[in-house]
Amino acid sequence: MKIGVFVCHCGSNIEATVDTAAVAAAAREFPGVVFATDTMYTCSEPGQDEIVDAIKEHNLGGVVVASCTPRMHEQTFRRTVERAGLNKYLFEMANIREHVSWIGKDREANTNKSVDLVRMATEKLLRNRALHPKKFTINKRVLIIGGGVAGIQAALDCADGGLEVVMVEKTSTIGGKMAKLDKTFPTVDCSSCILGPRMVDVAQHPNITLYAYSEIEEIKGYVGNFEIKVKKKATYVDWKNCTGCGICMEKCPSKKATDTFNEEIGKTTAINIPFPQAIPKKAKIDPAFCTMLKKGKCGICAKVCPSGCIDYEMKDEFITEKVGAIVTATGFDLFDWTVYGEYGGGRYPDVITSLQYERMLSASGPTGGHIKRPSDGKEPKNVVFIQCVGSRDKSVGRPYCTGFCCMYTAKQAILTKDHLPQSQSYVFYMDIRATGKLYDEFTRRAMEEYDTNYIRGRVSMIYPKGDKLLVRGADTLMGTQVEVDADLVVLAVGAESSAGASELAEKLRISYDSYGFYMEGHPKLKPVETNTAGVYLAGACQGPKDIPSSVGQGSAAAAKVLGLFSKDQLESDPQVSIVDIKRCIGCGKCIQTCPFGAIKEIDFRGMVKADVIETICQGCGICTSTCPQGAVQLQHATDNQILSEVNALCQF
């Protein structure tokens, strides 16, 4: 094989600490190399043309590019060599940027290491062979995990685009966090007025199947052909016949159940529909509070239900759905602020979270939209908002900025004045982050028109003084300590990844950061993709996001799914395992270890052999290291290819 080597400067990224000309010169001495050069930007159009020209001029059979990570440009250069008529697997990349120039300053050592990496790449390339992908048909259905605003947007866009959509929502209603909000910034329009119709659309869309109060149990398969096991949790109510009339709720004697939807501002009944606009509007029983389920006594809901839907014997049910793509839109949860002992750690009833305050502001909330102190039901006069509670705070392990608290705090201050014109709001803030369209104008309005008193500083302590709360903070602009007598304190609690996010990520085989937020394919260029083909992200599961951004991502993820499904067939990656039938002894170890179930047992002339199902194999290579005979070989990473790289590196 005649090999050409192209060593990239990447501007000064590589050239500043690697002598690329020397690397090219060294490469010319390697077996098989007939051409080597260094270029300013190999990925640029002239850079790629140089490769094409060299292939033709020198009749090259393979190409090595020494530049950045394959994650960046492997696809680019594979297309380049294909353009010159070579099979795209007759190409190798040596990463001399991330692995060399960016991590070391010693030019000589960097140059030597680059030479080693190029030598390894050429040795491997000599053993590469042309590979050809197979085509397989895809299932053009999409699974949306999470029924918040991002998931709803993705579901509706996909369904309107003609796709069949399966939506799985953990709680008994869709709507997510947005459904809990009273108004939205910066327009102060009613959250349920704009979200409600979308929720109804989900329920009514002929292309959407909704599983509420359900969770993802298991995910098998691969892009185009996923198999999803959904756990429909027992609701103890037959939803086919439940009309959502609410009589059961009226009559239920167990009235101390946890009201998750209302952020525990009030209590609810053991059988409940979370809120009037719930979708689906169906009742479910909370077994932790139902006397019938706990003690076998009561049964009132069964007696009063006009449709006879109550079924105390109901069990969890498992359903299998087949889809070709998955959009994850699992949102966020609030940080557990009770770690702040200095804010009372949850001991003071009139210190509440911003989301609890939303429920209080909402006409459909437990106070009917009236702002009342939880302790005594009185209207507050001085309301203190504290920002960055669980945001930008290393001491509680949350160094990041949640990003939307500044905005909702301004909104809540405005709404407070609307509800209680005699009230005065105070906002303790560190910086005001209002970078969206019309956002800064909005926070200014809170100050200029609604007389919100913004105080620049953190709060160090809240403690009860009589029937008020004394808030002790700093005004760093005045340069002193300040105290505010507050009737109500609202904590702008930061966002964290939703409960169970990491467990779901493991089922999806996608990566997540140290806070549990899902990793996008590329921080700039692949915001809704993951590194697992066919799995996309929408909304705050990727990182805290406000409504417009979440909706934008929902649509973006839908566009990606629609793009994927625009083809009837997908090409499978030929970098899969292949069994050498002559060497295989039929021990079955590979079948046991394959995490994807991609290897099956076959009968070959009366002998047991292993066989790889190419479309299922993900090319992980576990079987190759398990096989005692070396009979399974991963294409493009065979034992011979890997050993040749090792030999190239360890030749002295």
Add this chain to the structure above:
Amino acid sequence: MKVININSSYNSEFVKEVEEESGQKLNLCYQCGKCTAGCPYTDEYDICVSQIMRLTQAGQKETVLKANSLWLCATCESCTARCPNQIDVARIMDVLRHMARREGYGGTGRVKTFWDSFLSSVKNNGRVFEVGLLVNYISHTGRFWTDIDLGPTMLPKGKIHFKPTEMQGKKEVEKIFMRFKEESAK
């Protein structure tokens, strides 16, 4: 008010010294003010603790070491306990006091005089001799009325002794002070 030239007035040696002696990184401070918010002594300070932090970060040695605040911090640790960036602010205040002493600032405050009297009592007796400490303090400040009102209440309680308690190793303690003086002079 004084206009400060931010680069020419930046004393990098000072910043380095504070960081080394305190083991804290000053640039972790983002001026949220939580230390000032919780500091019980802000009422007495001439410069609040968050501004001491900022001035130190900005290398304003003279202003920092002259601050009365340094002598009014009681090391109650509320700043350290609540700093979102886990800076040991109280330790920085301590280190600034050490530097101020070394460089001859803040020698007139009553708190410092009291602390000095306390330590001389320890040096002489191995333990604190409360009456001796008070007498020493009064003699240095001339504040002869200090706590005189407590006498009638305290005397009958048997809490006040007019002689220090004797301990064997008081020379050992004195040697610690002597060696410290020698080491500091080096």
Add this chain to the structure above:
Amino acid sequence: MNTSLNYAYYPGCSSTGTSIEYDMSSRAVCAALDIKLNDVPDWSCCGSTPAHTVDHSLSSALSARNLNQVASIGMDSCITPCPSCLANLKTATHRMEDEAFRNKVNKLLDKPADTRVSTKSVLQILVEDYGIENIRKKVVRPLKGLVVGAYYGCILNRPAELMQFDDSEHPMAMDNIMEALGATVVPFPLKVECCGASFGIPRKDVVMRLSGKLLDTAHAIGAKALVTACPLCQMNLDMRQNQINHANGSHHNIPIFYFTQLLGLALGLTEKEMGMNKLCVSPRTLLDAMANEETIKEKAA
């Protein structure tokens, strides 16, 4: 329960003077609970706040001499009633883990510092090693009718990384002990606020303001007494209560106990053993009222 609780005991300077009743009651309570205390032989001052404001190696050397004294009687576990001593001894041990710092300290000492000794407060071992439930079992004279708030002071629990005991913002150790003794505990909101510390002599005005706020708060929440675990806190609130009233125009008459005094009383020890007569604000009325409750109960029984 570990039946052989055995510690070196570092009383601290104030134990011989202004906080003599803390020392008396701590010793008596430990004896009553079969906790063996071995006096640190020929202990010296830890240096308290003044030493660490001068230099950290000086402060640690003064503490290290005492840690060495603990080691000299073959012990590695030391307890002290005083939070200021506790903070200094613990800080010294912690900082001397750093070799360069340890060397600096050793230059000031006759013999190199022994860094194996760990220090805890009397309160901590009562809660963690002896156990509140075991204390509850030993109560013979419950503190019925006593409405008390627990005030911990600033440095008993913080910084949390160093002190490693209870909650740094909302400690409960003394609340729980008082509850176990049968007292009615009212949550004291300023549990960890500073009382003015050692500024009583040089800056009495500061103590008047800070301790005054504590007494105002105690009064506002209906506490008839406060319990403390710190000689400085107790002194500022008790000995200076009259001064505070005078300065602030208040009329507080709130007895300030060491928690060990009330613990001892509940264990059946006498008022004299607990040094109740050493308190400046007389607890007489409160103690009589408690005794009355007791008799009423006995009569009823």
